[in-house]
Amino acid sequence: MIRNATLLLAGTIIGAAATVTLSQMPDLVPGVAHAAVSDTYRQLNLFGDVFERVRSDYVEKPEDSALVEAAVNGMLTSLDPHSSYMNAKEFKDMQVQTRGEFGGLGIEVTMEDGAVKVVSPIDDTPAQKAGIQAGDLIVAIDGDAVQNMNLNQAVEKMRGAVNTPITLQIQRKGVAKPFDVKIVRDVIRIQSVKSRPEGDIGYIRISSFNEQTFDGLKSAIDKLDNEIGRDKIKGYILDLRNNPGGLLDQAVAVGDAFLDKGEIVATRGRHSDQNTRYDARPGDLSDGKPVIVLINGGSASASEIVAGALQDQKRATILGTRSFGKGSVQTIIPLGSNGAIRLTTARYYTPSGRSIQAKGIDPDIQVLQDLPPELKDQVTDTKGEASLKGHLTNEAGGAEGGGSQAYVPPEAKDDKQLQQAIGLLDGKVANSAFPPDPKAVVPN
Template sequence: MIRKASLLLVGALIGGATITALSQMPLRVSGVANAAASDTYRQLNLFGDVFERVRSDYVEVPDDAALIESAINGMLSSLDPHSSYLSPKHFRDMQVQTRGEFGGLGIEVTMEDGLVKVVTPIDDTPAYKAGVLPGDLITHLDGEQIQGLTLSEAVDKMRGPINTGIELTIRRENVAEPVKLTITRDIIRIKSVRFREEGDVGYLRVTQFNEQTYDGLKDGMDEIAKKIGSDKLKGFVLDLRNNPGGLLDQAIAVSDAFLQRGEIVSTRGRNADETQRYNARSGDLANGKPVIVLINGGSASASEIVAGALQDHRRATVLGTRSFGKGSVQTIVPLGANGAIRLTTARYYTPSGVSIQAKGITPDIEVLQELPEELRASGAETKGEAGLRGHLQGEGEEQSGSQAYVPPDPKDDAQLKLALDLLNGVQANSAFPPVGDQKAAVPN
């Protein structure tokens, strides 16, 4: 039996899917398996007993569908922070988001200790303009506590008609008083690639990996080369800071845009025969020009695939601060009219065979930003995947925080400034250009 599913590499409530076929494993029957199955059936009977007791004796008549949905959510959320149930509505919403347009505030979120935790605000959205920061914990919506709500319920409350306002009460690390922000809802149109010329250097900002990302990147590179001139173009800055991830196929396509050959990424499930490897095809859109990739503590998942592939192949120098460390693959399994489940099914590995789960990509050149006065106490840091309760364990986990701040004014952006100085030859660093450009990494 073949089932259709979707690989999703991203934090909660973002992204969409590339369709892939997964073969069901044959059922193996043994005495041990029979005993385990018998025990499982006893546990399912226990669930049925509790469900019937709640239906018959609870002080108010419960909603059967809501009970079942909550039970499924509880089962999946107990596995790791990225597995969850998607109701039919939320499944449709996810598909719309994947196409790059949806309604809301413009923040990527997950749930931590009963509160909504901001992974990152999306560039040029109401949340971004209002000053929402990665790592913020949202405690109240319009004065009502979030504690006790599921992530889906909290997100539903944040969504609503455009041009209507909502007040977010935020707990910010090392800030004594709660921060209150009033944000006006709007249609969030995600233009996932923005570009401009910085003198003779091309600047490419990728905010997430949706269905338009590769085409947007290619158009941007073509436009930059046309305006600057291929002979004068000194190289590219690929900015993946605070990019929470998105579609696996788009991460592979963006990596492939700069690589001539070799492995880009592999995904490995719990069974050896589930390993899949994705390789580059001939053709470098940058025509061998130098590339510097910018990352920080808000760069997650698909962003880390790109940074890891270009770093391992010595095709680019990675600059900034350590990335988020989300090295797991989520498969979207449709359930017909009943929505879908998002289930963690594999870990992904960089070309050299390294898993960055709960560890992140370490930049070749570390550069911290100068923080404004109001952010110095918190350090504008995120603890990344290792800071999420119930995360999959990773080898060599990194528990310390990583800075995730990008100044709104490029003139104050120390990471971008150094990248441009290196490409223009104003400054030098032993990590740029990388030695052994494009030599294929050997998987472990």
């Protein structure tokens, strides 16, 4: 779960806090505060001593910037698995992911046998208009052979400024020789929300929470209303399986889309300014129609906020397997030209006051998938947050859990979780957990 922060804001808060602490601290034990500061500086001197010894005596001449980056990242990663340092390039890449748009071609790709394979071109993008097809192999980019690149390098080379040209050499099944395709880059928006009718039921899949997610959800609901008919829709399936999370404000907005009132989530940190409660505003985009949320061991962070809010408010039935269990909030603090740090600053709590940190959300209805023969001997479960070294503990104590089966069949007909959700909304399957009882909502 990511919360954005500016350098100015972070610097102001930190600076003000330091001023208040030092100026208002009563010197009850003379010399104690001074001793603590001196000890801190001694530790910093230790870092300086080690840094200089490595620079002067290491077997090969190290790069100073790489040493500093590694030291800073080591400090942050020692705190918990989700705090880290990002250099300028990594920070820029993170911004692209959360913004949900970039200059590029509009293709989903993977690596196969040393070539970049097109999984699918995205509709209405330069790649699709240029005739790129699913299954095409990209063997060269602007004359540079792809076999000398990893997937990230190839993707980075294909992205670029809007209105700039790029030439891909394509190898296509059934075509004797590779051929060139010239494409002009355009603004590409990452489609984090997809939808389709399942009979009289609206199916909505959210794959991540970026800046475009709520707008995508609203468009999906409008599209389903037109395709099925608003009065004919029996309910909605919100699929959050294998969704790793994203932006806090988008999780709040998605939860709000299905709620008329009540708390969505609360965050609590070390300082009072990190304690925030987010409440739903009047207006349910689904008109109060029944909702079933699908989760599994790959549903984390923002996904768990949405599932937890709709579960606690008895607005939706949660179906699938236990979620990942990431219940912490990270704030992105820019460091000017030096990149940024991702720092865990708070835990989040569902409307009933529970923290799912290292525990996860248990579904109201557990449904396990049938594994195909080729996967029966493979690990298809996630171990969850509790398995990560240095993870934050759950303040409530008790047994930790989180993580579970995360397999989703490629074909809808083989997807037991989806089919059970459809059966419940169609009235062909019955379960005491569906629909939830709104009278059972815990006051908050």
